[in-house]
Amino acid sequence: MNARIFVGDTRFDAIAANDRGVAYGDGLFETMRAHRGDVPWWDAHWARLRSGAERLQIELPQASMVRREAVDLLAGDDAILKLIVTRGSGGRGYAPDMDAPATWIVSKHPLPPDSPDSGIAVRWCETRLSVQPRLAGIKHCNRLEQVLARAEWNDPTAIEPYAVEGLMRSAEGDVVCATAANLFVLREGRWLTPPVDRCGVAGICRAWVMGATGAAERRLDVTEVETADAVFLCNAVRGILPVAKLGGRAWPLHPQVVALRDRLAEAHPGFAA
CATH class of the missing domain: 3.30.470.10 (Aminotransferase class 4, branched-chain amino acid transferase, N-terminal domain)
Incomplete structure (x- = not known):
């Protein structure tokens, strides 16, 4: 068993x-x-x-x-x-x-399958995250919002069936995370990540990335994500997942993301190639 x-x-x-x-x-x-x-x-x-x-x-x-x-x-x-x-x-x-x-x-x-080195495609979710500061940050067992969000593209006739993850916003409209990962964007030479003081999970890999990059917490809107110089997701199971496509925007693999994945492999041998 x-x-x-x-x-x-x-x-x-x-x-x-x-x-x-x-x-x-x-x-x-x-x-x-x-x-x-x-x-x-x-x-x-x-x-x-x-x-x-x-x-x-x-x-x-x-x-x-x-x-x-x-x-x-x-x-x-x-x-x-x-x-x-x-x-x-x-x-x-x-x-x-x-x-x-x-x-x-x-x-x-079992371990999840490896993601393509070139990055993954993501989409926007319609399901929003409730704002509840008393539960923000912790990984509690009620994940129905994430379940509903992830179900949005189980249908092969959906608009973007290629997506492997979805980005979620709060009920107030700011971007928070992916369904099962934290979000980082590169803007004007600095990495940014949404705060998790009102909703979302304070990820273990997120904490490592913040320490490794000096990333700042900042509330982000949809436009700031879509116009970023680079975007990646991360969690403690799959590590760093470069985002290659979101709607009509495509990103080449950014050298800073490649370097950060190499540093992660040194910090956690489970992510070594």
């Missing part, structure tokens, strides 16, 4: 029917790229998980136990590791049981 389920320190065969993660999305998750059975960015992922748990007032399981189970499950492989932590079971209704032990699940998944 490629998943292990625990409530507190006790292993179970299934998730409880009244688990609040299932009922309400009351939980958090991390999706990590493992290299040879270990997770190079484990500490960063756990720090974000801990920050989210503090925000939601969920008591995390012991970090040492989670990592031990994760490494055992990975069995030395290159893979994707997913960790879900929910508030656990708490009866019917929205009021949480603050004393319930958390449910946590580690699961192992």
Whole structure:
């Protein structure tokens, strides 16, 4: 079995029917790229998980136990590791049981296919992200907005069926991210990325890129993205994804993006060619 389920320190065969993660999305998750059975960015992922748990007032399981189970499950492989932590079971209704032990699940998944070196095509999504500062930045389990956005181009008759990712705006119209990645644009010689103080996820790879490039946070509109000198997406599973096409705009592979991908491969061996 490629998943292990625990409530507190006790292993179970299934998730409880009244688990609040299932009922309400009351939980958090991390999706990590493992290299040879270990997770190079484990500490960063756990720090974000801990920050989210503090925000939601969920008591995390012991970090040492989670990592031990994760490494055992990975069995030395290159893979994707997913960790879900929910508030656990708490009866019917929205009021949480603050004393319930958390449910946590580690699961192992195949690596995604490699993206073309020349870059990917993206499109604009019609689905907007709600503005909710209390949930902004954390990776909570309710991702229905992203699900709806990603479903927009499952139809082969869609306007842009070639797109492999979609860019999302907030309900107020500013550009925030892709459905499953953060966004960076190069303008006037400087890298910029949208802030995640009102919606969006503070990505682990995003944090690395900001440190590596000195990128600044700035609210961006559609025109500023479409007229940028270079655009890329990033996340902790696929690394840096250069954007080659967005609507009628096409970008050649920018040398700064090539250099940044090389630096990422040095920082995380899972992204080495």
